[in-house]
Amino acid sequence: MILTEDEIRVLTGRRFRAAQARALRFMGIEHKIRPDGSIAVLRAHAEQVMGLQHTGRATVDVEPNWSAM
Numbered sequence: 001m002i003l004t005e006d007e008i009r010v011l012t013g014r015r016f017r018a019a020q021a022r023a024l025r026f027m028g029i030e031h032k033i034r035p036d037g038s039i040a041v042l043r044a045h046a047e048q049v050m051g052l053q054h055t056g057r058a059t060v061d062v063e064p065n066w067s068a069m
Contacts, residue, residue, distance in 0.1 A: 001042065001043055001044075002040050002041065002042065002043060003040075003041045003042075003043055003046060005038065008020055008024075008039055008041060011023075011024075011029075011041075011046065012024060012027075017033075017037055017038065017039055020039055021033065021039060024039070024041065027049065028049055029041060029045065029046050029049050030042070030045055
C-alpha cells in the first residue's frame with residue numbers, strides 16, 4: 001500500500017528526505033510527510049503517475065438500449 005524507504009530512494013534517486021520530497025513534487029507524485037519526517041507515498045498513486053498501473057477493467061462503450069424504447 002505504501003512505498004518502502006528503499007523504493008522511495010530508488011524512485012527519486014535521492015538519499016535525503018528533503019531531496020526526495022523535491023523530486024516527488026517535480027514528478028507530480030503526491031506524498032505526505034509523517035511526524036517523524038519520513039515520507040509516505042501511496043503505491044497505487046506512484047504506479048498511476050508513472051504509467052504502470054493496470055486497472056483490470058476493459059473499456060466498454062455505453063449506449064442506450066434502443067430496443068427498450
